Amino acid sequence: MKEDIRERAERYRDETAKFLAEIVSIPSLSGQERGVVERIGAEMRAVGFDEVRVDGLGSVIGRIGNGKHVIAMDAHIDTVDVGNPANWTFEPHRGHVRDGKVWGRGAADQKGGMASMVTAGRILKELGAKGDWTLLVTGTVMEEDCDGLCWDHLVRVEGLRPEVCVITEPTGCRIYRGQRGRMEIEIEVAGRSAHGSAPERGVNAIYKMAPVVAGLEKLNERLRRDEFLGKGTVVVSHILGDGPSLCAVADRCRTYLDRRLTAGETRDSALAEIREVLAGVEAKVTVPRYEQAAYTGKIFPMEKYFPTWVTPAEHAAVRAAERTYRGLFGGEPLVDKWTFSTNGVAIMGLHGIPCVGFGPGYEEQAHAPDEWCPVEHLVQAAAFYAGFVGEYAEAQ
Numbered sequence: 226m227k228e229d230i231r232e233r234a235e236r237y238r239d240e241t242a243k244f245l246a247e248i249v250s251i252p253s254l255s256g257q258e259r260g261v262v263e264r265i266g267a268e269m270r271a272v273g274f275d276e277v278r279v280d281g282l283g284s285v286i287g288r289i290g291n292g293k294h295v296i297a298m299d300a301h302i303d304t305v306d307v308g309n310p311a312n313w314t315f316e317p318h319r320g321h322v323r324d325g326k327v328w329g330r331g332a333a334d335q336k337g338g339m340a341s342m343v344t345a346g347r348i349l350k351e352l353g354a355k356g357d358w359t360l361l362v363t364g365t366v367m368e369e370d371c372d373g374l375c376w377d378h379l380v381r382v383e384g385l386r387p388e389v390c391v392i393t394e395p396t397g398c399r400i401y402r403g404q405r406g407r408m409e410i411e412i413e414v415a416g417r418s419a420h421g422s423a424p425e426r427g428v429n430a431i432y433k434m435a436p437v438v439a440g441l442e443k444l445n446e447r448l449r450r451d452e453f454l455g456k457g458t459v460v461v462s463h464i465l466g467d468g469p470s471l472c473a474v475a476d477r478c479r480t481y482l483d484r485r486l487t488a489g490e491t492r493d494s495a496l497a498e499i500r501e502v503l504a505g506v507e508a509k510v511t512v513p514r515y516e517q518a519a520y521t522g523k524i525f526p527m528e529k530y531f532p533t534w535v536t537p538a539e540h541a542a543v544r545a546a547e548r549t550y551r552g553l554f555g556g557e558p559l560v561d562k563w564t565f566s567t568n569g570v571a572i573m574g575l576h577g578i579p580c581v582g583f584g585p586g587y588e589e590q591a592h593a594p595d596e597w598c599p600v601e602h603l604v605q606a607a608a609f610y611a612g613f614v615g616e617y618a619e620a621q
Contacts, residue, residue: 226352227552227612233348242322242600242608244268245340246265246300248328249320255370257302258283259520265339265364266303272347274362280379283521284574285364286385289346297387297578298345298610299568300338300394301368301375303516304331305592307337312594314499326597329416333586337348337598338393338606339364341585344609352609358618361387365568370406371515372394374527375572380576382525388621389542391613393584394567395598398605400546401582404563405454406533408495408571411479411507412437416477418468427474431466433506434478438464448498451488456563458485459495492530524574532574542581545617546609550583552616553608564588583609 253261262285269277269287276288285302307317307330315321318424321328327337342362349360379385392401397569414434419427448457463481468474484495492512499510516526536543538560550558565588569580585602 230611234604241344241603245327246320255367260365282519283366285361289360289383293356295387297361297390299363302364329596332598333395334591337585343607345606347370356618374565376568378569388456390572390580392582395586396584397587399559403535408484409529410482413479416476421472429474430478431475454487457487486533531570534573536579542579546581549612549616
């Protein structure tokens with residue numbers, strides 16, 4: 226079976242690359258994914274998925290099989306914007322294949338995983354693969370705006386609860402089993418406005434925030450470190466001062482923080498550290514909520530706290546991934562973790578569903594200009610996804 230899987234993944238090399246280039250050419254910012262969801266659903270039907278549907282938030286779900294062991298594979302199919310177009314040497318949404326790579330916004334992050342999953346489903350159907358398993362392939366929405374929201378909805382509202390999930394974010398075709406979590410934090414301090422010609426009459430909220438910013442920089446240096454996931458971090462990502470005019474003392478200042486959480490760090494521990502930095506400063510500290518509408522019109526609010534997660538090295542999903550890699554490609558796989566965040570923050574972080582990662586493309590291509598994904602990775606990933614299903618299910 227493994228030889229058949231490898232042969233068919235290679236046979237569909239060009240078709241997988243062409244499909245990826247096609248869906249890269251469909252812009253799909255968070256909340257604007259309808260077009261790419263429709264195209265992916267059509268392709269799933271064309272290659273023989275048993276069922277294809279769209280959930281209330283707009284994610285596309287393809288099913289193959291109807292057995293006991295439910296295995297999910299996920300790719301978010303929204304992208305970030307292109308940034309400064311001058312940094313691109315081609316039109317970002319003109320997906321194309323050149324020099325053994327698929328180029329365009331979303332090629333690596335994260336439509337490459339989607340294209341390879343569809344090919345994997347085609348391989349399984351053509352080989353008549355059978356077993357006591359159900360494969361769910363999800364093309365999920367709004368991850369770039371609020372990672373995990375789509376899967377929180379799938380679990381809480383749609384009742385989807387697989388035994389295991391393969392996350393197809395870019396890993397360079399390595400096996401990943403965890404990531405740091407993250408949260409967003411807003412700090413607000415108040416001042417009193419006065420005319421800019423007589424600042425002594427007021428209380429400048431920006432000046433009140435200045436020692437807080439310095440304290441946050443020092444906090445970053447002493448945050449917890451984990452041997453596997455690395456160090457927790459905090460960065461001031463945005464500061465905004467407000468007042469009656471640009472000729473007035475600022476009466477409000479808001480600072481936005483990006484906090485990355487390593488193992489052992491939680492929402493409460495991170496907020497406690499912020500309050501220590503604020504000692505003696507009257508301030509309001511909040512964790513923002515995401516309340517934007519999906520392209521379906523549905524709003525599914527979520528606090529912007531995304532827990533750390535790690536799947537143990539000895540877990541059945543990790544072991545099955547390692548066996549799949551050895552059986553298909555030979556040699557020992559490198560097992561590592563993501564630097565950035567994924568839908569695993571909800572799948573495992575919130576809901577305890579074990580996750581393992583394997584994806585085409587490289588992390589450093591995510592959100593970068595002139596984004597690309599190697600065609601060879603698409604082939605390897607398609608074979609891996611098709612092989613993992615039986616490898617995991619048969620060991621249970």
